Amino acid sequence: MKRQHPIFSPVAIIGTLLLLIGLVLGLYTTGGQAFSPGELSAGGTIGQNLNGYASHASFGEDCRQCHAPFQGIEASRCENCHVTIGEQRLAGLGLHGRLLTADCAACHSEHQGPEFRSAALALEQFSANDHARLFPLTGTHVQLECESCHINEQYLGTPGDCVGCHDEPDLHRGLLGTDCAGCHTTDGWRPAELTGHEFKLDHGDEGQIACATCHTITFNEFTCAECHSAEEIDDEHDDLNITPSELADCAGCHPTGTEDEAERIMGER
Numbered sequence: 581m582k583r584q585h586p587i588f589s590p591v592a593i594i595g596t597l598l599l600l601i602g603l604v605l606g607l608y609t610t611g612g613q614a615f616s617p618g619e620l621s622a623g624g625t626i627g628q629n630l631n632g633y634a635s636h637a638s639f640g641e642d643c644r645q646c647h648a649p650f651q652g653i654e655a656s657r658c659e660n661c662h663v664t665i666g667e668q669r670l671a672g673l674g675l676h677g678r679l680l681t682a683d684c685a686a687c688h689s690e691h692q693g694p695e696f697r698s699a700a701l702a703l704e705q706f707s708a709n710d711h712a713r714l715f716p717l718t719g720t721h722v723q724l725e726c727e728s729c730h731i732n733e734q735y736l737g738t739p740g741d742c743v744g745c746h747d748e749p750d751l752h753r754g755l756l757g758t759d760c761a762g763c764h765t766t767d768g769w770r771p772a773e774l775t776g777h778e779f780k781l782d783h784g785d786e787g788q789i790a791c792a793t794c795h796t797i798t799f800n801e802f803t804c805a806e807c808h809s810a811e812e813i814d815d816e817h818d819d820l821n822i823t824p825s826e827l828a829d830c831a832g833c834h835p836t837g838t839e840d841e842a843e844r845i846m847g848e849r
């Protein structure tokens with residue numbers, strides 16, 4: 581009996597072809613990466629099953645969940661499970677919503693073994709510059725532990741307004757409003773600086789005038805009568821031809837209390 585050539589036999593040729601097709605298919609379906617560079621993380625701090633999986637390791641063989649064939653990591657694949665991240669990106673919320681890149685792998689590594697926690701590493705690498713894009717840490721805030729603002733390691737949804745973290749003190753008697761940054765910086769509560777106060781507190785020539793001299797009852801109202809007598813006021817405005825009720829709006833013509841501005845303002849009317 582004639583023995584078949586061991587390499588060019590039909591069986592061997594078909595077998596080799598099948599192997600080749602299998603390899604190509606395999607390469608294709610695994611995103612061109614036939615070999616995983618390492619085991620996937622087997623846990624997480626989110627504390628939830630996502631699409632029925634407990635961790636990345638529980639679907640680790642299915643490379644396509646994260647890798648697009650021949651293209652590497654694709655955000656939309658991650659967001660099939662991490663729906664909330666996709667929502668934040670759509671709504672422009674928080675860190676993920678204000679990212680300059682959709683390249684998840686720029687911050688989130690993988691294949692570092694079952695104990696690896698991707699979010700913890702990303703947080704470690706989260707710099708002061710990154711933080712400043714969301715909320716600059718200035719003044720006394722620089723010294724604070726992360727934990728003092730991010731209680732229980734909750735990062736998303738931290739309030740950014742001063743009043744979100746600081747109650748108006750009793751001293752203010754509820755009269756100063758909640759735009760704290762109009763009078764305070766993060767350097768310290770004292771001294772307060774009225775950055776939004778147009779009327780100069782040291783107008784005239786007697787130095788700084790105490791708040792209560794003009795604001796005798798609330799900060800919504802003021803009086804100038806303590807120093808500018810009704811007689812003086814009448815004299816100064818005699819020739820202006822305005823009614824007493826118009827005259828009462830001192831700040832309308834004297835917004836800062838400096839000389840000659842009133843004439844200019846009246847001229848513009």
Ligand code: HEC
Pocket residue numbers: 623624625626627628629630631633634635636639645646653654657658659660661662684685688696697698699700
């Ligand atoms: C098939 C669903 C699925 C896909 C796809 C997926 N993940 Fe996850 N991911 C999970 C699950 C499940 C957890 C663990 C949940 C937990 O923490 O309890 C997790 C956890 C995480 C964590 C938190 C880990 C930690 O340190 O607490 C990060 C970050 C993360 N995934 C990023 C990604 C990125 C980036 C991609 C795309 C490359 C991705 N995931 C794709 C299901 C998925």
Ligand code: HEC
Pocket residue numbers: 610613614615616617620636639640641642643644645646647652653685688689690691
């Ligand atoms: C949970 C999502 C996820 C799954 C599932 C996953 N990978 Fe990855 N893989 C990643 C991430 C994220 C990176 C980028 C890691 C980095 O840059 O540190 C990566 C990187 C790689 C790399 C390095 C080259 C590159 O693209 O950056 C290879 C190769 C790779 N993965 C192969 C595989 C294979 C093979 C499988 C399936 C057996 C697989 N991966 C499953 C998330 C995943």
Ligand code: HEC
Pocket residue numbers: 673674675676703706711714715717721724725726727728729730735736737738739740
């Ligand atoms: C004085 C308070 C304060 C301190 C201290 C602080 N942060 Fe923040 N952090 C914020 C505020 C406010 C935001 C903005 C939240 C937003 O706009 O979505 C924020 C946002 C973040 C985010 C983005 C969360 C997300 O998913 O959108 C991360 C991450 C973060 N901070 C990490 C840190 C780390 C790490 C430290 C310590 C090195 C720290 N922060 C210290 C107030 C603070």
Ligand code: HEC
Pocket residue numbers: 626655658659662664665675676679681682683684685686687688699700702703706735736
């Ligand atoms: C600029 C770096 C950066 C990029 C890019 C980035 N992340 Fe994150 N990610 C972080 C940091 C820092 C944390 C931890 C702080 C936190 O939870 O907000 C985090 C936490 C997470 C978590 C766990 C917390 C949670 O809310 O579920 C998931 C899941 C996640 N990222 C997925 C993604 C996906 C998906 C992408 C790509 C669309 C992505 N990340 C891109 C930095 C980044």
Ligand code: HEC
Pocket residue numbers: 742743746747748749751752756757758759760761762763764769770771772774
């Ligand atoms: C219109 C200006 C103004 C606004 C708005 C304002 N403050 Fe003040 N605040 C002051 C002045 C004036 C003082 C007294 C400063 C001094 O005595 O040197 C003060 C003092 C304080 C003090 C020190 C109290 C003490 O007993 O030592 C705290 C704390 C404070 N403000 C918190 C806030 C917070 C929180 C907000 C926003 C909810 C706020 N302030 C809004 C003007 C303002």
Ligand code: HEC
Pocket residue numbers: 720721724728729738739740741742743744745746760761764765766767768769
């Ligand atoms: C995310 C929370 C958060 C936000 C937003 C925030 N702070 Fe703070 N701030 C803190 C914490 C926590 C401390 C330290 C504990 C304390 O003194 O209340 C602090 C401390 C301070 C101090 C020092 C107090 C002292 O007695 O030394 C000042 C001043 C201050 N903040 C001003 C501001 C101003 C002004 C804003 C708005 C521009 C602001 N903070 C926004 C959390 C916040």
Ligand code: HEC
Pocket residue numbers: 779783784785786789793794802803804805806807808830831834837838839840
């Ligand atoms: C504590 C006393 C005091 C109070 C209160 C006061 N002023 Fe004066 N003001 C002065 C003195 C002193 C001068 C300088 C001498 C002068 O022209 O009478 C002055 C000057 C002025 C001038 C002229 C500007 C200049 O530089 O010569 C105007 C305008 C003025 N005040 C408006 C007001 C208005 C409006 C109020 C109320 C919102 C007010 N003042 C409250 C003491 C006061």
Ligand code: HEC
Pocket residue numbers: 756774777778779780781789790791792793794795799800801802831
């Ligand atoms: C010389 C008089 C004068 C003094 C002193 C003065 N203010 Fe005023 N303040 C005014 C005038 C005038 C206005 C009204 C400006 C306007 O209506 O455009 C005003 C407005 C305000 C407002 C805004 C009220 C509102 O309705 O929004 C606040 C808050 C305030 N002052 C706080 C203070 C504090 C705190 C001090 C002491 C540090 C102070 N003022 C000292 C004259 C004064």
Ligand code: HEC
Pocket residue numbers: 804808813816817820822826827828829830831832833834838839840841842843844846
């Ligand atoms: C309709 C505009 C108008 C109103 C309202 C008004 N003033 Fe005048 N005031 C003037 C003009 C114009 C002058 C002339 C000199 C100038 O330009 O300051 C003047 C002059 C003054 C002077 C003298 C300035 C100097 O250079 O010596 C004082 C003080 C003064 N006003 C206070 C007040 C007070 C207090 C009130 C509120 C009761 C008030 N004014 C309301 C327009 C006004």
